[in-house]
Amino acid sequence: MTTTTAKAAALSVKQQDSILDATHRINIWEGAIRSGKTIGSIVRWLMYVRTAPAGPLAMIGKTRDTLARNVLDVIADMNPAAISYTRGATTARILGRLVHVIGANDARAESRIRGLTLAGAYVDEITVVPEAFFTQLLGRMSVPGAKLFGTTNPDTPTHWLNKNFLKKERLPLDDPDRPDLISFHFNLDDNPGLDREYVRGLMAEFTGLWFDRFILGKWVAAEGAIYQMLDEAKHTARAPDPRMWRRGWIALDYGTSNPTHALLIVLTAPVIEGSRIVVPERLHVVSEWRHDGRAAGQLTDAQISRKLAEWAAPLIEHLPDAPATILDPSAASLRVQMRSDGWPGLRAADNRVDVGIRAQASLISGGRFVIDHEACPHLWDEMCGYVWDDAALERGEEKPVKTDDHGPDAGRYGVMAARPIWRQWLPDLATSSELPNAA
Known part of the structure; x- marks a missing residue:
């Protein structure tokens, strides 16, 4: 019995299932650290190398050294005869194949993979690889039957x-946007070979975000995220x-070359079962309209006003009263145009970033602000x-990074405009001296 076979015999049920099911063009093992995903992926990769169609193969990591530590050394431990590799080299021999x-x-x-026509690839820690590289890699896997195998932490x-x-x-099998992909989610319980004391020590080493990602295997917002509580x-x-x-x-939120992003936020009635409130009143973002001037060409204010009306008309007819329209304070020219087009209830937004973020975070934490993320993906x-902007934090300032912030800005404008509603939900915040008394 070879070393590889001996290892395979000791594999967990989850690892064995993943090996048998990894038959798609893209096969990804993701989840907690030390959960057995790397061993499962390596065994499957070695099986593929032995039977892969003719053509070059590739193994990719953030650096060649990290790939060697995480994967190539493990292959050598499993079966020294399976691999020939000199640390730092640009090629290896695995089961007789050039990789x-x-x-x-x-x-x-x-640029490092341009010109290659690959029969297969293995990627260690996919999330640390640039997206452009991964896209190029998939394009280079043009040999019929080529497959990709990879691992990642969330x-x-x-x-x-x-x-x-x-x-x-998760898309239906016949959906044209669904890739030929299968993923396998691993947590610590999927590696029964781990010593329980080691697991307890490992769990004690990570807290907060890192506990959620590396121990629980969750895809959660990074440290420094403004709305860390989003779930x-x-x-x-x-x-x-x-x-x-x-x-x-x-x-x-108004932009010319930057995106213009509009949201419809509604106050919804509570859901009551018997004498119990199952879902309280809350602010619900039910639709969005967005135009990226840089990607799709700039629109005039008149065009924006017209397109906004086309988007909003079938939605606002469901409201008992016309909605207030809250505009970015910098959108003076658009406000003039919309007023001339007959938009009712136009108001400039309260643009105090810190106060608005605090209010929105409190509503989110209390379950009073929700998003239809299928209707509002952006x-x-x-x-x-x-x-948060790390450089600003170092200066003692709390400012968000001014990138991809048009939706959050619009949401903040709407939340501040809805203060007459949520002041009864968050009375302490509503009476803060930092907030205006005017509705």
């Missing part, structure tokens, strides 16, 4: 791997029946990725 060993730690890495929910690949695995299970919901909409606000992604 390119590639580091992909920056944007220039994409990252932010809006990471390109999660958004563009793992989440799309897809708690803070997203499909828009309720329009008969439950009591009041509405259209909130808009908003949800930007809320999850909305982070």
